[in-house]
Each structure stands twice: as structure tokens, then as C-alpha cells.
Amino acid sequence: MLKGAKHIGVAMSGGKDSQVMLYLLNKITKPMKIKLTAILVDEGINGYRDKIIPEAKKLTSELGIPLHIVTFKDLVGHSLDEIMSMDKKDRIESSCTYCGVFRRYALNNAAKKLGxxxxxxxxxxxxxxxxxxxxxxxxxxxxxxxxxxxxxVEDDRFIMRIRPLFKIPEKELALYAVLKGFKSVFVECPYVGEGFRPLVRDFINSTESKYPGTKFKMLQNYIETGKKVSESFAASNSTEKKINSCEKCGEPTSGKICKSCRLIDQLRIKRKV
Amino acid sequence: MYGVTYINSFCVYSLVDSFYGDFVKCIINEKPRSIKFKGTVKELLGKLGLNEQIVLVKLNGTIVTELDEVSDKDTVEIQKVILGG
Known part of the structure; x- marks a missing residue:
């Protein structure tokens, strides 16, 4: 994951996972002389992100790592709270869709700017x-x-994403954060009930509880099957392999217009960046 | 008597003796509740309707596994650590 890396952008929410990731990456990369910059996306969720941001500022300051903050307000002109208060006929997607798509766009955008x-x-x-x-x-x-x-899909326009915590169960990360004394704020996103994820999360947790080891078996299946699918995909002539540049913003996309621009058009708002 | 306190953001359950056996008095979202209980942490969580995958449990101030036994006069702190977002 780190081979050849010179400068890593670390997506930072301020929650337990990103705090542990930043702390461990800092420990590992320091002797390797790899530069770290934390990138925090503020969606503008009152009573949630504003409670977590101070923790991100505190940890980055203690570790001496620069923190770059980008907001939805700066990016698309509206916070997530403002988007969710729009008339339902104007916002046809769930909060998690707007959040996920704009957050991904914001991270890519910031990562490119930071080099x-x-x-x-x-x-x-x-x-x-x-x-x-x-x-x-x-x-x-x-x-x-x-x-x-x-x-x-591999493409020069994508910045390589790495997921250093992918083998660690969420509960173990929480335990590590508590044992290390990180001042994690355990607050729940107010929009969490809107998504599909809680249902899936509860099902997997109940299954793991009854049949321990299920989570690791699922991950192993995902990696092994994913490898075979990727090899077959790479050897195919699939049109999905072709990466275009979005006609509106220039970001890489499989279609003509990227998902972020499509959502912005649906909301009839203007991209600022 | 019940000993009910908050330690940081941990929700505290105190076990006490009563005429009917061991009872747990718990506070969830500031609402007190008591249940009759004796057994493992996992069984306690099951009785409270909490999945062990989403909580950390301290027994008398020390983080423990779900297999540890809870006896009367122990203090059990339960913190929900897996939240959406």
C-alpha cells in the first residue's frame, strides 16, 4: 500500500476510525519519510460534524500533521442540512447518497490540489x-x-486509494481508541435512519454474534472473488473499462456526466469549485 | 441501595442484592431500569437487547470480554461505540 508513496492524504472525519488510522499511519510513515496531510470534509451537519471537528484539530495538532478542511458549502454552495431542508420534489435522493457522492468528490478534489x-x-x-x-x-x-x-478501474486521473484498516473489525478500533485515550466523540449522524446500511449492519452483527467468524469469512470471500472478477474484467473488452472526462467538471467518469454533477443538476444548484 | 452514576459517556449498571436475588439497575438515555440478572456479560447484553458487536463493556473499571462473569455488587459500564455516520 505504501510502496513508492511520498505524500499521503488521510481522509479524516475526527471519529475513532480516522483517529486510529492517522495515529498509526504517522507511526509507520515517519521513519519512511512519507509526508501526511489530513483532509476533513465538513458536510455541514449541525450537532454532528461540528462536535467531531475539534477532535480532528486536536489530534492533528498534537501529531504535527497539517489539516486541510473542505466544506460542502464551499464546494456546492449548500451544506447537507440545507440540501435536506429543500423541497422533497427537488431532492429525490437520500441524504446518504448526496453525502457519499459529494464527499468522494470533495476528497478527490482536495487530494489533487494538495498533490x-x-x-x-x-x-x-x-x-x-x-x-x-x-x-x-x-x-x-x-x-x-x-x-x-x-x-x-485503474486510471491516471484517479488518485490511488488505500484502506489500511480493512482487516480490522470496527469494535477493535473502538477498543484501541479507548485504550489509547483518544477523545473520540461517540455521536450518531442524525440522517443515519434514512440509509440502507443500518439494516445490513444489524443483520451482519447479529449473524456474527451467533456464528463467530462470519465477518472474516465474508471479507475473505470478497477478496478472493473480487480478485477473480478483476482479472476477468481486465481481460475483457468491457465498455465499462473506458473512463471519460465529465463534460461539466472534467472529473473521470464512466458516462458523459459524473454522478456529482448529475446530483447538482437535479438540485438546481451551482458547483463552486 | 442502587448505586447509579455516569462515568464519562459510559452508561453505568450497578448490581445489587435484593430480596428476590441479583438485580441490575441501568440507565439508558437517562431512564433508569432494573432487571434481575446473574451470568456472563454476553447474557447481560442479551437481556438488555444489546449486541456485543456494538458495545464496549467495563467491569469494575476494566474492559472485559463478553465471556466474563458478572456477580452482584460489580459495577458494569456499557458504552455503545458503533454508531451510524
């Missing part, structure tokens, strides 16, 4: 298998895009 060659994402074992199961249940064609390193 990083890796983008570290704090996805843990639970995130990986929840995403796997959700994509499977939705019959998503990019089922295997959450790989430990990189994405479904």
Missing part, C-alpha cells in the same frame, strides 16, 4: 463487508470496487 499520491480511507472490516452486501443486494455493477488498494 498527494495516495488517499487513505478509514474503511474498516465492517465497512468493507457492509458495502459488499449492500452492493450485492442492489445488484451494483461495481460490486468489487472497495478493494484494499485502488478501485474497480
Amino acid at each position: 498527494v499520491d495516495r488517499l487513505a480511507i478509514g474503511h474498516n472490516l465492517d465497512d468493507m463487508i457492509q458495502g459488499y452486501m449492500m452492493n450485492m443486494m442492489r445488484n451494483e455493477n461495481l460490486l468489487f470496487r472497495f478493494k484494499p488498494t485502488g478501485g474497480a
Whole structure:
């Protein structure tokens, strides 16, 4: 994951996962002389992100790592709270869709501006298998895009994503954070009930509780099956391999217009960056 | 008597003796509740309707596994650590 890296952007929410990731990456990369920059996306969720940001500022300051903050307000002109208060006929997607798409766009945008060659994402074992199961249940064609390193399609316009925590269960990360004395704020996103994820998360947790080892088996299946699918995809002439530049913003996309611009058009708002 | 306190953000459950056996008085979202209980941490969590995958448990101030036994007069702190977002 770190081979050849010179500058890593670390996606930082301020929660336990990103705090542990930043702390450990700092420990590992210091002797390797790899530069770290924390990137925090502030979606503008009152009573949630504003409570966590001070923790991110505190840890980055203690570790001497620069913190770059980008907001939805700066990026698309509206906070997530403002988008969710719009008339329902104007916002047809769930909060998690707006949040996920704009956050991904914001991270890529910031990573390019900062000139990083890796983008570290704090996805843990639970995130990986929840995403796997959700994509499977939705019959998503990019089922295997959450790989430990990189994405479904390799392209120079993508900054390589790395997921250093992908084998660690979420509960163990929480335990490590508590034992290390990180002042993690355990607050829940107020929009969490809108998404599909809680249902999948509860199902997997109940199954793990009854049949211990299920989570690791799912991850192993994901990695092994994903490898075979990737090899077959690479050898095929699939048109999905072609990466275009978005006609509106120039970002890489499989279609003509990227998902972020499509959402912005639906909301009838203007991209600022 | 019940000993009910908050330690940081941990929710505290105190076990006490009563005429009917061991009882747990718990506070969830500031609402007190008591249940009759004796057994493992996992069984306690099951009785409280909490999955062990989403909580950390301290027994008398020390983080423990789900297999540890809870006896009367122990103080059990339960913190929900897996939240959405």
C-alpha cells in the first residue's frame, strides 16, 4: 500500500476510525519519510460534524500533521442540512447518497490540489463487508470496487486509494481508541435512519454474534472473488473499462456526466469549485 | 441501595442484592431500569437487547470480554461505540 508513496492524504472525519488510522499511519510513515496531510470534509451537519471537528484539530495538532478542511458549502454552495431542508420534489435522493457522492468528490478534489499520491480511507472490516452486501443486494455493477488498494478501474486521473484498516473489525478500533485515550466523540449522524446500511449492519452483527467468524469469512470471500472478477474484467473488452472526462467538471467518469454533477443538476444548484 | 452514576459517556449498571436475588439497575438515555440478572456479560447484553458487536463493556473499571462473569455488587459500564455516520 505504501510502496513508492511520498505524500499521503488521510481522509479524516475526527471519529475513532480516522483517529486510529492517522495515529498509526504517522507511526509507520515517519521513519519512511512519507509526508501526511489530513483532509476533513465538513458536510455541514449541525450537532454532528461540528462536535467531531475539534477532535480532528486536536489530534492533528498534537501529531504535527497539517489539516486541510473542505466544506460542502464551499464546494456546492449548500451544506447537507440545507440540501435536506429543500423541497422533497427537488431532492429525490437520500441524504446518504448526496453525502457519499459529494464527499468522494470533495476528497478527490482536495487530494489533487494538495498533490498527494495516495488517499487513505478509514474503511474498516465492517465497512468493507457492509458495502459488499449492500452492493450485492442492489445488484451494483461495481460490486468489487472497495478493494484494499485502488478501485474497480485503474486510471491516471484517479488518485490511488488505500484502506489500511480493512482487516480490522470496527469494535477493535473502538477498543484501541479507548485504550489509547483518544477523545473520540461517540455521536450518531442524525440522517443515519434514512440509509440502507443500518439494516445490513444489524443483520451482519447479529449473524456474527451467533456464528463467530462470519465477518472474516465474508471479507475473505470478497477478496478472493473480487480478485477473480478483476482479472476477468481486465481481460475483457468491457465498455465499462473506458473512463471519460465529465463534460461539466472534467472529473473521470464512466458516462458523459459524473454522478456529482448529475446530483447538482437535479438540485438546481451551482458547483463552486 | 442502587448505586447509579455516569462515568464519562459510559452508561453505568450497578448490581445489587435484593430480596428476590441479583438485580441490575441501568440507565439508558437517562431512564433508569432494573432487571434481575446473574451470568456472563454476553447474557447481560442479551437481556438488555444489546449486541456485543456494538458495545464496549467495563467491569469494575476494566474492559472485559463478553465471556466474563458478572456477580452482584460489580459495577458494569456499557458504552455503545458503533454508531451510524
